[in-house]
Amino acid sequence: APTYAWRKWHRKINMGEKRYAVCSALAASALPSLVMARGHSIANVPEVPLVLADSVHSLSKTSKGVEMLKACGAGDDVEKVKASRNIRAGKGKMRNRRYVSRKGPLIVVAGDDAAATRAFRNIPGVEVAHVDRLNLLQLAPGGHMGRLIMWTKSAAEKLDAIYGTDTTNSQLKKGFSFPKNVITNADITRAINSDEIQSVVRAPKASNKRKTLKKNPLKNAKAMAKLNPYHAEARKAELAAEKGSKAKTLAAKGGVKKNTKFYEQMKADSDYSAFEYFTQWLSQEPKVKAQLDDL
Secondary structure (H helix, E strand, O other), X not given: OOOOOOOOOOOOOOHHHHHHHHHHHHHHOOOHHHHHHOOOOOOOOOOOOEEEOHHHHHOOOHHHHHHHHHXXXXXXXXXXXXXXXXXXOOHHHHOOOOEEOOOOOEEEEOOOOHHHHHHHOOOOOOEEEEHHHOOHHXXXXXXXXXXXXXXXXXXXXXXXXXXXOOOOOOOOXXXXXXXXXXXXXXXXXXXXXXXXXXXXXXXXXXXXXXXXXXXXXXXXXXXXXXHOOOHHHHHHHHHHHHHHHHHHHHHHHHOOOOOOHHHHHHHHXXXXXXXXXXXXXXXXXXXXXXXXXXX
């Protein structure tokens, strides 16, 4: 669509929904299976989520940033991003969006992130975010959760104050507590079959009563007989009256003498079986008409 000024560029979303989504994305980033399913190469990463020392804040050179990524096992993921750079399909290549590539690690820092931003901004796929301003588009690019996130120690410690814990609410977001599981044990079958529950549940009720299908009395004679015992006699009388009226009609038609003379004459006039072709009969038609005119 054209880039009109009144085009709807932004979408308003409830604050609770956005916080819920951020918490879900953060929880997904702590599961190695989801991180691998998203396409990250974490074979050499020692643990997920990965927490780094606060010395990352002081890095200001790209070469130092590359060394740090290789040291913590994220070098394979960066190489995967470099190899994925391709020309975009479609007309976006003519609109300053010529190349596309995969996403790499996300480094979350606390405090002043200016130096770390300079150190990692030239590395393909690597992004830097502040723990106070986590962007959902960076935590789950394309709506796919499970991004490889590398935390500094101070940033990881600050998460409890921002989003709260299992027992306390957030200190920085008024009245907010992150979504918690309704049940602590997800194995429902094991919980139901446990001795604690089976000892207090009631025994299953044994019922021999069979449920019958309701029948339409307008279509089922037995069902109608239960509702109206006189219906069968009324139906017999109705059929007898109908049969008698048909007999009277047929008798009345049988007494009329049919006149078939016109029909026989019409068949004789239109008979062309004596001619080999139908066109020969057509050629004789004027003569027949002349004979009829003479009569």
